[in-house]
Amino acid sequence: MKTNEIPERLAAMRRFMEEKNLDAFIIPTTDAHLSEYPPQHWESRKWISGFTGSAGTAVVTKEKAGVWTDSRYFLQAAEELKDTGFDLYKAGQPGTPDLTAWIIEQTGKGGRVGIDGLVYAASDALALKKSLEAKAIQLEPSHDPFAEIRADRPAIPTNKVFTLPVEIAGESVTDKIRRINDELKKADADGILIVTLDAVAWTFNLRGNDVEYNPVAVAYAYVSEKETVLFISPEKLTDAITEAYLEQGIRITGYDEIFAYVSRLPENSSVCITGNKINYKLLQSIPGHCRIVDIPSPVDLMKSVKNETELNGFRNAMIKDGVALVKFYMWLEKAVPAGEVTEVTVEEKLREYRSAQDLYVGESFATIAGYASNGAVIHYHASAESCLQVQPEGLLLIDSGAQYRDGTTDITRTVALGQLTKQMKKDYTHVLKGHIALATAIFPEGTRGSQLDILARKPLWDQHLTYWHGTGHGIGHFLNVHEGPQNIRLEENPTVLRPGMVTSNEPGLYRAGQYGIRIENLIVTQGHATTEEFGTFFDFETITLCPIDTRPIAKKLLTKKERKWLNRYHQMVYDRLKEHLNKEEKAWLKDKTKAI
Numbered sequence: 001m002k003t004n005e006i007p008e009r010l011a012a013m014r015r016f017m018e019e020k021n022l023d024a025f026i027i028p029t030t031d032a033h034l035s036e037y038p039p040q041h042w043e044s045r046k047w048i049s050g051f052t053g054s055a056g057t058a059v060v061t062k063e064k065a066g067v068w069t070d071s072r073y074f075l076q077a078a079e080e081l082k083d084t085g086f087d088l089y090k091a092g093q094p095g096t097p098d099l100t101a102w103i104i105e106q107t108g109k110g111g112r113v114g115i116d117g118l119v120y121a122a123s124d125a126l127a128l129k130k131s132l133e134a135k136a137i138q139l140e141p142s143h144d145p146f147a148e149i150r151a152d153r154p155a156i157p158t159n160k161v162f163t164l165p166v167e168i169a170g171e172s173v174t175d176k177i178r179r180i181n182d183e184l185k186k187a188d189a190d191g192i193l194i195v196t197l198d199a200v201a202w203t204f205n206l207r208g209n210d211v212e213y214n215p216v217a218v219a220y221a222y223v224s225e226k227e228t229v230l231f232i233s234p235e236k237l238t239d240a241i242t243e244a245y246l247e248q249g250i251r252i253t254g255y256d257e258i259f260a261y262v263s264r265l266p267e268n269s270s271v272c273i274t275g276n277k278i279n280y281k282l283l284q285s286i287p288g289h290c291r292i293v294d295i296p297s298p299v300d301l302m303k304s305v306k307n308e309t310e311l312n313g314f315r316n317a318m319i320k321d322g323v324a325l326v327k328f329y330m331w332l333e334k335a336v337p338a339g340e341v342t343e344v345t346v347e348e349k350l351r352e353y354r355s356a357q358d359l360y361v362g363e364s365f366a367t368i369a370g371y372a373s374n375g376a377v378i379h380y381h382a383s384a385e386s387c388l389q390v391q392p393e394g395l396l397l398i399d400s401g402a403q404y405r406d407g408t409t410d411i412t413r414t415v416a417l418g419q420l421t422k423q424m425k426k427d428y429t430h431v432l433k434g435h436i437a438l439a440t441a442i443f444p445e446g447t448r449g450s451q452l453d454i455l456a457r458k459p460l461w462d463q464h465l466t467y468w469h470g471t472g473h474g475i476g477h478f479l480n481v482h483e484g485p486q487n488i489r490l491e492e493n494p495t496v497l498r499p500g501m502v503t504s505n506e507p508g509l510y511r512a513g514q515y516g517i518r519i520e521n522l523i524v525t526q527g528h529a530t531t532e533e534f535g536t537f538f539d540f541e542t543i544t545l546c547p548i549d550t551r552p553i554a555k556k557l558l559t560k561k562e563r564k565w566l567n568r569y570h571q572m573v574y575d576r577l578k579e580h581l582n583k584e585e586k587a588w589l590k591d592k593t594k595a596i
Contacts, residue, residue, distance in 0.1 A: 005050075006048075006049065006050045006084035006085065006086070007084065007085050009047065009048050009149070009150075010048065010060065010065055010084070010085045010086070012149040013025065013048060013060050013145060013149060014060065014062065015149075016145045016148060016149055017060065017062070017114065017145075020114065020140070020143055021112060022112050022113065022114040022140060022143070023061060023062060023106070023107045023108070023111040023112055023113065024059060024060065024061045024062075024103050024106060024107050024111070024112075024113045024114070025059070025060050025113070025114040025115070025143075025145065026057060026058075026059050026103070026113065026114070026115050026120075026128075027044050027045045027048055027049075027057065027058040027059070027060070028045065028057050028119060028120060028121075028124075029045050029046075029054065029055060029056055029057065030042070030119050030120075030121065031119055032118045032119055032195075032279050032281075033195055033196050033197045033218070033220075033279075034121050034195065034196055034276070034277055034278075034279065035196070035197055035211065035214075036054055036055075036480070036482055037054060037211050037212060037213060037214055037480075038211070039154075039156065039157050039210050039211050039218060040154040041153060041154050041155060041156045041157070042119060044119070044146045044150075045057065045058045045067075047146070047150060048060070048146075049065075049067050049081065049084060049086045050080050050081065050084050050086070051067050051069070051073075051076075051077050051080045051081055051086070052076075052080060052381075053069055053072070053073035053076055053077060053080075053379060054379070055069055055070055055072070055073065056068060056069035056070075056073065056077070057069075057099060058086065059099065059102070059103060061103075061106045061107065063106070064087070064106060065085050065086045065087065066086060066087045066088070066089050066102070067081060067086050067087070067088055067089065068089045068091045068096075068099050069088070069089075069090070069091060070091050070092065070468075071090070071091075071092065071093075071378070071468035071469065072378040072379045072468075072469055073378070073379060074088070074090050075376070075377045075512065076377055076379065076380065089102075100128060100131050100132075103132075104131070104132065104135050104137060107137050108137075109135060109136045109137065110136055110137070111137045111138070112137070112138045112140055113128075113132055113137060113138070113139055113140065114140045114141075114143045114145075115128075115139065115140070115141050115143070115280075116141075116142075116143060116144045116145075116146075117141035117142060117279065117280035117281035117284065118144065118279050118280075118281045119279060120141065120279060120280045121275070121276045121277070121278070121279065121280070122273070122275050122276070122278050122279065122280045122282075122283035123275030123276045124276070124280075125139070125141060125280035126275070126280075141280055141281070141284075156218055156233075156255075157208075157210035157217075157218055158233050158235050158236055159208055159209050159210055159217070159236065160208070160236055160237075160238065161206055161207065161208040161217045161232075161236050161237060161241065162206075162207055162208070162241075163204070163205050163206055163207070163241055163244070164205045164206075164207060164405070164478070165205075166205075166309075167309070168309070168313060168405060168406055168478070169205045169309070169310070170306075170307040170308065170309025170310050170313075171307055171309075172205075172248075173203070173204055173205050173245075173248055173250070174248050174249075176202075176203055176205075176302070177203070177223055177228055179302060180192065180203070180223050180298065180299060180302070181223065181224070181225050183298035183302070184223075184224070184225075184272055184298070187272055187293055187295055187298065188270060188293065189270045189271065189272035189293040190224055190225070190226075190269045190270050190271065191222055191223060191224030191225075191226070191265075191269065191270075191271055191272065192222070192223050192224070192271070192272040192273070192297075192298070192299065193220070193221075193222055193262065193271060193272070193273050193278060193282065194220065194221040194222070194223065194297075194299055195220055195277055195278045195279065195282065196277050196297075196300075197210075197211065197214070197216035197217065197218065197219070198214070198216055198303070198476055198479045198480045198483065199277075199297065199299045199300060199303060200216070200217075200219045200220065200221050200230075201215070201216045201217065201479060202299070202302075202303040202476075202479065203221060203223070203299060204221070204230060204245070204250070206219070207478065208236070209362075213362065213363055213364055213365050213366070213403070213481065214479070214480045214481070215361060215362075215403055215478060215479065216479070216480070217232065217236060218232070218233070218236075218255065219231055219232035219236075219255065220232075220255070220258040220282075222258075222261065222262075227249075227251055228249065228250050228251065229250070229251045229252075229253060229261065230245065230250055230251070230252050230253075231253055231254065231255050231256075231257055231258040231261070232252065232254075232255055233254065233255045234252070234254065237252065258282065258285075259281070259282065259285045262282060262285040262286055263285050263286075263287060264287075265286065265287055265290050267287075267289045267290075268289060268290075268291070269290050269291070270290065270291040270292075270293055271286055271290050271291070271292055271293065272293045272295065272298070273286075273292060273293070273294055274294065274295065274296060274297040274300075275294050277297055277300075296485060296494075296495070297485070300484055300485050301485060301495070303476070303479075303483070304474055304483065304484065304485060304486055304498075304500075304501050305498050305499070305500040305501055306477055306500045306501070306502055306524075307500070310407075310477040311500065311502075311524060312406075313404075313406030313407040313477060313478070314406075314407040314408075314477065314502060314522070314524075314543055315407075315543055316404075316406050316407060317359075317402075317404040317406050317407030317408065317409055318407070318409060318522075318543050318544055318545045319545060319576060319577065319580060320354075320357040320358060320359070320360070320404060321354065321357070321401075321402055321404075321409040321411070321544075321545070321546070322544075322545030322546050322573065322576070322577045322580075323357065323577060323580045323581065324350070324353040324354040324356070324357055324402075325353070325411070325546045326546075326577065326581060326585050326588065326589055327353045327585065328349055328350055328353045329415070329547075329592075330584075330585065330588050331349060331353075332346070332349075332415070336390050336391070336392050336417055337392045339389070341389070341390040342382070342387045342388065342389050342390060343369040343370065343371055343374065343382035343387040343388055343390065344369075344382050344383070344384055344387045346367070346369035346382075346390070346396075346398060347367040347369055347382065347400075350367055350398075350400050351363065351367075354402045357402075357404070358404075359404045359405040359406055360402060360403075360404055361402075361403040361404060361405060361478075362402070362403050363400070363401065363402055363403070364401035364402055364403045364408050364409060364410060364481040365400075365401055365410070365481050366381050367381075367398070367399070367400040368380050368381060368397065368398070368399035368400070368412075369382055369396070369397070369398050369400075370382075370396070370397045370398075370516055371388045371390045371391075371394070371395075371396045371397075372388065372391075372394050372395070372396075372514070372515055373512075373513050373514055373515065374388055374516075375395060375396065375397035375414070375510070375515045375516030375517070376510040376511055376512050376513065376514060376515060376516040377510075377516070378469055378508070378510060378516070390417065391417065391418070392417050392418040393417055393418035393419050394416075394417055394418065394419075394420070394424075394515060395414055395415070395416060395417070395420070395424060395428075395515045395516075395517065395552070396414070396415050396417055397412065397413075397414045397515075397516045397517065397518055398412065398413055398414075398415070399411070399412040399518060399520065400412075401481055403478060404478065405478055406478065407477060407478060408475055408476055408477065408478055408479065408481055409522070409544070410475060410481050410504055410520065410522060411520055411521065411522075411544050411546055412506055412508075412518040412519060412520035413519065413520075413546060413547075413548065413549060414428065414431075414516070414517045414518060414519060414549065414552070415549045415551075416549055416551040416552045420551075420552055422554075424515065424517075424552060425552050425553065425554040426463075426554055426557065427465070427509050427511070427517055428517050428552040428553065428554075429552070429553050429554040429557045429558065430459045430460050430462075430463055430465065430509070430557070431459075431460070431507050431508060431509050431517045431518070431519055432519055432548065432553065432558075432562075432566075433459035433557070433558065433562060434455070434456040434457060434458065434459045434460060434507040435456065435505055435506075435507055435519045435520075435521070436562045436565050436566065437455040437456060437458065437459065438452060438455045438456045438471065438472075438488070438505045438507070438523075438540070439505055439521070439523060439540055439542050439565065439569075440539075440540075440561075440565055441455055441539060441540060442528055442537055442538070442539045443497075443537065443538055443539070444534070444535060444536070444537055444538075445496075445535055445536040445537070445538060446496050447496060447497055447538070448492075448493060448494065448495065448496050448497065449471075449472060449486055449487050449488035449489060449493055449495070449497060449503070450488075450489065450490065450491065450492050450493055452471075452488055452497075453470075453471050453488050453489055453490050456471045456488070456505070456507040457471070457490075457507065460507070460509060465509055466509075467507065467508045467509055467510060469489075469508070470487055470488065470489030470490075470491075471488045471489055471504075471505065471506060471507055472487060472488030472489070472503040472504045472505055472506065472523075473487050473488075473503065473504050474486050474487060474501065474502065474503055475502045475503065475504065475522055477502075486498075486501050486503060487503070488503060488504075488505070497525045497538065498525060499525050499526050499527055499538065500524070500525065501524070501525045502522055502523070502524050502543075503522070503523055503524075503525070504520055504521075504522055504523070505520065505521050505522070505523050505540070505542075506518055506519065506520035506521075507519065519548060520544075521542050521543070521544035522542070522543050522544050523540035523541065523542050523543070524540065524541045524543055525538050525539075525540060526538060526539060526540065526541050542569060542572075545572070545573045545576055545577055546573065547570060547573060547589070547592040547593050548566065548569070548570070549592075550566075550592075550596050553596065555596060563596055566596065567595040567596065570592075570593035570594070570595070571593065573589070573593055574589055574590060574593040577589060578590075
């Protein structure tokens with residue numbers, strides 16, 4: 001992107017605002033389905049500001065423009081927003097103004113603030129409206145400036161979709177719909193609007209390629225006892241898929257017809273929605289005579305608890321991923337001293353080795369390969385123009401993953417490339433201690449992720465160190481690599497951890513301008529023990545299969561119990577991968593998994 005394009009786009013936005021008599025306009029990252037990664041058609045915040053991170057909100061006023069983003073992107077955003085006309089606002093940091101308060105200050109009494117209600121979460125829009133009206137400021141939710149000011153705007157994707165057989169999904173669409181209706185009865189709701197793309201995909205065993213990295217298709221759905229409707233562009237479906245859905249009693253209608261359908265919902269019907277999972281325009285389409293049941297999505301919770309077929313698919317995917325990673329790390333050890341590696345070639349080689357595996361579909365997110373100081377940029381992504389040459393010294397952080405038809409992977413390893421400082425080794429070991437503490441947790445039924453988060457942080461906190469991202473996020477089954485509703489982080493989340501949930505375990509530490517460290521495996525909540533007096537307890541099964549580099553470990557800092565866990569983990573990695581490797585690869589892995 002040419003640096004002079006952003007100021008030109010900002011000027012075009014201000015002309016649009018002047019025409020519509022708007023004092024401010026808010027551009028979120030999301031699309032009509034509140035996606036973390038939107039299709040290019042809805043990448044408006046990225047287009048208007050030049051900031052490419054996956055989280056953030058841009059605001060344009062008559063005189064100022066800013067982007068609010070979180071700690072994962074502070075360094076990246078500072079670089080990308082230079083000379084654009086947009087200021088960086090570090091969300092959650094002392095001295096950073098609240099976004100809504102800033103808008104109120106900039107706009108003033110009697111002002112008008114614009115949003116596109118199609119891409120704004122209903123709960124956020126309602127909260128914003130209330131705050132603005134308290135200051136006599138009007139919210140205008142009906143504008144899409146990018147339909148006018150972005151001449152090269154990509155169309156909404158119309159790519160073909162495909163469906164997963166029950167042998168991979170583990171449950172038929174008919175059975176899922178029956179279970180959804182059972183949950184609706186418990187909630188005293190007649191039907192549910194399914195808006196998020198991964199929830200639609202899961203419900204209908206549907207997959208697509210409308211969004212980079214996430215195998216989803218642009219669609220809405222309505223499920224009720226009376227009828228189930230899939231709102232999707234007809235050209236996306238093959239005749240066979242259409243016929244199969246019709247046989248299952250699923251009605252198919254056009255993608256944009258969702259709004260008219262919702263506006264005609266019967267009188268006195270009750271509609272289940274989730275306020276932060278439905279766009280404001282769709283919420284406004286629900287007739288006033290309907291009762292709205294706003295609760296956490298029962299579909300999301302059902303989706304998060306994997307069935308045995310899905311869990312076995314994850315385990316199979318981990319074997320394939322582990323084989324690819326053995327080949328990759330063997331290559332890396334030889335290529336770095338030979339001067340053949342940049343951060344970009346790391347990404348290319350990972351893709352090459354993974355793509356040779358059975359049922360590989362693509363990457364599950366953009367690879368983060370951060371050498372030296374770039375490792376401290378939490379969501380760093382290398383470009384050919386600015387990537388670093390990887391030298392045989394220091395640390396290299398690699399966070400990557402793949403989509404296989406039977407499972408999704410996400411793994412981070414930090415590897416030693418040569419001589420390390422004492423501080424690097426101490427930091428690495430404290431991150432590892434936190435990783436092990438979470439991996440070995442035993443906890444009672446009803447425990448939330450926020451109650452376990454401290455386990456991963458305490459070894460760092462004891463050293464007056466910390467990290468600002470979450471410790472764990474849910475993982476979809478051949479779906480979005482970031483999935484709710486469960487997570488493991490400092491912020492409170494009422495969702496309890498249940499058997500079958502797949503979550504990441506990824507503590508880290510980042511020293512700006514020096515290096516970054518993160519160690520990530522995927523873990524499955526499982527039953528541990530039940531007693532008559534104290535009830536049921538759970539623990540975690542670690543399913544990722546790849547050696548954790550032992551060279552940066554300060555062994556004297558590890559307890560006997562921690563070494564035992566690491567040795568057992570490495571033995572499992574070797575045992576599960578060895579039969580899939582040739583003699584040289586097996587010998588390499590044997591060395592990397594030897595007891596410490």
